[in-house]
Amino acid sequence: MPANPLPLTAPGAEDFRAWHRVQSAALAHDLPGEPVPAQDAVQARLxxxxxxxxLVLWLVRGSGSDPVATAALRLFSHPDRSEHAEVEMTVHPAHRRMGAGSRLLSTVTEAARAAGCRSMTTEVAAGTSGERFLVNRSFTPVVRLTWLRLALDEVPEPIRKLPDVPHAGYRLTAWDGAVPDALAAGYARARQATAGGPAGAARSGDAAWDETRLRERARVVERRGERLLTxxxxxxxxGAVAGFTELVLPAGLPGRARQHDTAVLPEHRGNGLGLWLKAAMLRRVGADHPRITEIETGTADDNRHMLAVNTALGFRPRRRTVTFRLDLHRR
Structure with missing residues (x-):
């Protein structure tokens, strides 16, 4: 019988090793073939x-001190998001259907309510027991994502040879890490103008993008041992930023990069900027980061335009996830 879930107030090295064991076992069971992040990378993220x-963390152990389940509850300080929480909860495959998940979810839900949250979201692999678990506990699906993978040695020949053809009225620029001062204000406006997007339904508000938030985000990526390319x-x-694409070189996953946001402001759409930007990023990764062999990206199923762009670049579907939301209003 698992112990009662207790928050990890001062996690140590053994706690992170146990956390990694649960995550690795669940990933191998639910998504066989997916690379397992290194323990150091998991610890850096937490x-x-x-x-x-x-983050508020829980690590549940069994009667023999074996790790059984983990949960990370993300609480927001910005007023626009303070009533919303996100949770990542994992139960070791060997301990599922024994009550550990239900008890842990009850604990996390009460913690979110106590923090003043009115809703909570979580993401699970589609078609797994996690999806059924949430449906049976009043969670509602709000966003369905298709995760695609691009093997860089399989990039279509037309894209591989695509020159940096000028787009009349626009120029490309790129940076590593924090946005340059000269572009900071314009980039913040572009991020704010395109915030929400198809995945916005999963959120109850979002903090405004400004120069401070942009730089803080870049510092967090750096402290995790990762690299942010834009x-x-x-x-x-x-001189306005009309569109952008971001990619992160994660720590602990050799060979894989993770595509983040790509967006074009509404008034600049229809000019082929999305494909231009992502093709330029592929050239940059190929030239500057030869150890990267594949790129992963997640695209909302209702974002047909970006799915089409990704398909044209050679991305192919690998897995699907569903984001669920729970209403935390007290009845």
């Missing part, structure tokens, strides 16, 4: 939360 948020399209007429 101890370095995203800007404007903090390519942006700048409008020649007024």
């Amino acid at each position: 101890t370095t939360p995203a800007p404007g948020s903090r 390519v942006a399209a700048v409008c020649e007429a007024d």
Whole structure:
């Protein structure tokens, strides 16, 4: 019988080793073939939360001290998001259907309510026991994502040879890490103008993008041992950032990069900027980071345009996930 879930107030090395054991076993069971992040990378993510948020951690052990389940509850400090929480909960495959998940979810839910949250979201692999677990506990699906993978040695020949053809009225620029001062204000406006997107339904508000938040985010990525790469399209007429694409080189996953946001401002759409930006990023990764062999990205199923762009670049579907939301209103 698992022990009662207790928050990890001062986790030590053994706690992180146990956490990694649960995560690795669950990943191998639920998504066979997916690479397992290194323990150091998992620890860095848990101890370095995203800007404007903090993590509350639980590690559940069995009667023999074997790790049984983990949960990370993300609470937000910004007023626009303070009533929303996100949770990542994992039960070791050998301990499922024994009550550990239900008890842990009850504990996490009460903690979110006590923090003043009115909703909570979580993401699970589609078609797994986790999806059924949530449906049976009043969670509602809000976003379905298709995760795609691009093997860089399988990039279609037309894309591989795609020259950096000028787009009339625009120029490309790129940076590593924090946005340069000269572009910071324009990039913050572009991030804010495209915030929400198809995945916005999973959120109850979002903190405003400004220069401070951009730089804080870049510092968090760096502290985790990762690298943030950005390519942006700048409008020649007024110097505004018209679109951008971001990619992270994660720690603990040799050979794989993770595509983050790609967006084009509404007034600049229809000019082929999305494909131009992502093709430029592929060239940059190939030239500057030869150890990267594949890129993974997640795209909302209702974002047909970006799915089409990714398909044209050679991305192929690998797995699907569902984001669920729970209403925490007291009845």
